[in-house]
Amino acid sequence: MISYPPSRVEDSRVFNMNNVSKIAFQSALVMLISASATAATVFSLSCPSAMALEEVEDASPNFTGVADYYADYFHGKRTASGQLHDKKKLTAAHRTLPFGTKVKLVNRRNKKSCIVVINDRGPFTKNKVIDVSQEAARKLGLFSGTRMVDCYIMETP
Numbered sequence: 001m002i003s004y005p006p007s008r009v010e011d012s013r014v015f016n017m018n019n020v021s022k023i024a025f026q027s028a029l030v031m032l033i034s035a036s037a038t039a040a041t042v043f044s045l046s047c048p049s050a051m052a053l054e055e056v057e058d059a060s061p062n063f064t065g066v067a068d069y070y071a072d073y074f075h076g077k078r079t080a081s082g083q084l085h086d087k088k089k090l091t092a093a094h095r096t097l098p099f100g101t102k103v104k105l106v107n108r109r110n111k112k113s114c115i116v117v118i119n120d121r122g123p124f125t126k127n128k129v130i131d132v133s134q135e136a137a138r139k140l141g142l143f144s145g146t147r148m149v150d151c152y153i154m155e156t157p
Contacts, residue, residue: 061150065129067105068146069137079120087134093120094130100157105132107140108148114139115154 075087081099085091092103097118106113116136123131130151137143 059152061106062153063129063151064108064148065151066127066146067130067132067137067140067142067149068123068128069132069134069142072134081119083119085120085133089133090114090116090136090139091119092116092130092132092136093122094118095121095123097153098157101153102155103130104152104154105130105136105140106150106152107142108150110141112139112141 070085070087070093072087074085077085079085079091079093083091092105094101094103097103099119101118102115103118104113104115114136116132120131123129128146130149132140132142140147140149
């Protein structure tokens with residue numbers, strides 16, 4: 001049997017398949033970015049834009065649930081927003097809130113509160129609504145375990 005070198009048609013077909021996969025990847029990336037921008041727009045339309053601090057005391061929370069705090073392991077690691085996690089800053093992770101959203105958290109047990117900025121995604125356990133940095137946990141009094149918190153959206157980006 002005689003073996004022939006690959007023809008130019010076969011070479012261009014392989015090259016075109018690589019281009020197709022690149023284009024598919026780029027299209028998927030554009031759709032993902034568009035979907036997140038649309039979700040952020042829908043979210044900002046459905047939530048009050050900004051609450052004054054005095055309004056928070058009278059308003060009902062936007063959401064309520066169990067809060068937990070990041071382990072030391074994550075200090076210095078990159079978050080989903082691209083920032084480095086700093087356990088000494090007032091930051092938090094939420095599944096759907098846009099990055100940069102400011103949320104006031106109030107510990108239901110001791111009424112301590114703080115304002116955090118969303119810069120990561122999580123928590124990844126179903127029974128928790130928000131993960132906070134160690135500084136936020138200290139201000140809220142969460143070091144003795146997870147606690148129920150009321151969450152008020154103060155400002156969206």
